[in-house]
Amino acid sequence: MRILLTGASGQVGWELARSLMPLGEVIVPARERCDLARPETLAALVAETGPTAIVNAAAYTAVDRAESEEALARRINAEAVAELAAAARRAGALLVHYSTDYVFDGSKPAAYVEDDPVAPLNAYGRSKLAGEQAIAASGCDHLIFRTTWVYAARGANFLLTMLRLGAERDVLRVVADQFGAPTWARNIADASALALAQAVRERAAGHFRSGLFHLAGGGETSWHGFAEEIFAQVRARRPDLALRVGAVEAIPSTAYPTPAARPLNSRLDQRAVAERFGIVMPCWRAALGRCLDELGGGRR
Numbered sequence: 001m002r003i004l005l006t007g008a009s010g011q012v013g014w015e016l017a018r019s020l021m022p023l024g025e026v027i028v029p030a031r032e033r034c035d036l037a038r039p040e041t042l043a044a045l046v047a048e049t050g051p052t053a054i055v056n057a058a059a060y061t062a063v064d065r066a067e068s069e070e071a072l073a074r075r076i077n078a079e080a081v082a083e084l085a086a087a088a089r090r091a092g093a094l095l096v097h098y099s100t101d102y103v104f105d106g107s108k109p110a111a112y113v114e115d116d117p118v119a120p121l122n123a124y125g126r127s128k129l130a131g132e133q134a135i136a137a138s139g140c141d142h143l144i145f146r147t148t149w150v151y152a153a154r155g156a157n158f159l160l161t162m163l164r165l166g167a168e169r170d171v172l173r174v175v176a177d178q179f180g181a182p183t184w185a186r187n188i189a190d191a192s193a194l195a196l197a198q199a200v201r202e203r204a205a206g207h208f209r210s211g212l213f214h215l216a217g218g219g220e221t222s223w224h225g226f227a228e229e230i231f232a233q234v235r236a237r238r239p240d241l242a243l244r245v246g247a248v249e250a251i252p253s254t255a256y257p258t259p260a261a262r263p264l265n266s267r268l269d270q271r272a273v274a275e276r277f278g279i280v281m282p283c284w285r286a287a288l289g290r291c292l293d294e295l296g297g298g299r300r
């Protein structure tokens with residue numbers, strides 16, 4: 001099969017380029033041919049490529065910047081997604097797409113299930129929700145995975161921010177009242193490949209059903225808990241990575257003002273993805289350990 005992959009330089013896309021390899025030919029278009037900020041160019045890209053599946057790992061992910069760039073976030077996360085979905089439908093391709101816990105307002109006292117009411121608190125969340133809705137409305141065959149708190153050994157993420165700040169400062173202050181699960185991009189990519197392979201078999205057999213699934217690291221913690229675990233694991237298994245930080249102070253979100261509001265509860269119930277695909281994501285602590293093992297030496 002032929003898979004058109006967008007966002008291959010991002011955290012999830014980088015891992016997808018590897019995880020999708022055993023499934024077929026992975027086509028990674030250059031940015032000049034695939035710019036989601038120019039949605040009108042995407043129909044031709046898909047028509048020329050003729051993919052079996054489109055895996056869209058490209059997105060506008062700068063949560064705070066989106067508050068002042070909502071139109072651009074919307075173009076990339078919603079209007080371009082609508083074009084990809086329409087093109088997928090015309091080409092008879094399956095669309096695999098990613099969304100976020102930030103579609104929820106975080107007020108639910110338990111983990112979110114897929115059909116819980118959405119109510120994004122910020123511009124990024126609104127743009128991602130519009131992307132989900134555009135895919136559902138398009139009628140293309142699709143799988144949407146809502147994930148959370150993504151990190152990887154490369155890219156812009158909380159793990160690498162903590163390693164950088166932890167090497168520079170004695171004390172860090174990290175919010176302890178936002179709960180969720182850190183998710184290693186590698187695990188998302190491997191799970192996506194398993195699901196895509198099953199979906200392709202289902203389509204060939206004529207019983208494929210489109211759907212949206214929650215997919216995040218196993219277990220739960222706060223950003224503060226994540227930071228503490230990062231430093232504990234670095235001390236235990238990566239003494240070569242210099243750390244200066246002593247204490248990680250637990251603070252409330254109100255003590256860490258940001259342009260974008262963030263949900264206090266980002267926990268995603270994952271029973272649906274287990275039932276449909278037999279996927280059980282690894283515990284976030286174990287995944288963090290594997291990722292740390294792969295980090296290059298020195299500071300990043």
Ligand SMILES: NC(=O)C1=CN([C@@H]2O[C@H](COP(=O)(O)OP(=O)(O)OC[C@H]3O[C@@H](n4cnc5c(N)ncnc54)[C@H](OP(=O)(O)O)[C@@H]3O)[C@@H](O)[C@H]2O)C=CC1
Nearest residue numbers: 007009010011012035036037058059061098100147149150
């Ligand atoms: N990061 C997170 O914590 C979470 C992410 N998600 C979702 O998961 C998916 C993957 O996220 P993640 O891997 O973290 O994202 P990254 O920010 O790491 O990567 C984004 C990718 O999109 C590309 N991109 C950005 N703008 C455009 C554009 N105009 N045209 C083409 N490509 C573009 C980037 O290319 P370049 O490098 O050239 O800019 C990069 O390859 C996204 O849908 C995101 O919304 C969901 C929950 C949490």
Ligand SMILES: Cc1cn([C@H]2C[C@H](O)[C@@H](COP(=O)(O)OP(=O)(O)O[C@H]3O[C@@H](C)C(=O)[C@@H](O)[C@H]3O)O2)c(=O)[nH]c1=O
Nearest residue numbers: 061063100101148149150158161173174175223256262
């Ligand atoms: C750097 C830093 C952050 N924080 C807080 C801010 C925030 O509440 C939390 C995480 O910070 P980040 O900027 O990494 O978070 P953020 O960019 O909001 O991460 C989100 O990205 C998008 C793309 C998603 O889809 C979400 O699932 C989520 O992963 O930690 C501290 O409390 N102290 C610190 O020193």
Ligand SMILES: [Mg+2]
Nearest residue numbers: 061062063156
């Ligand atoms: Mg961020």
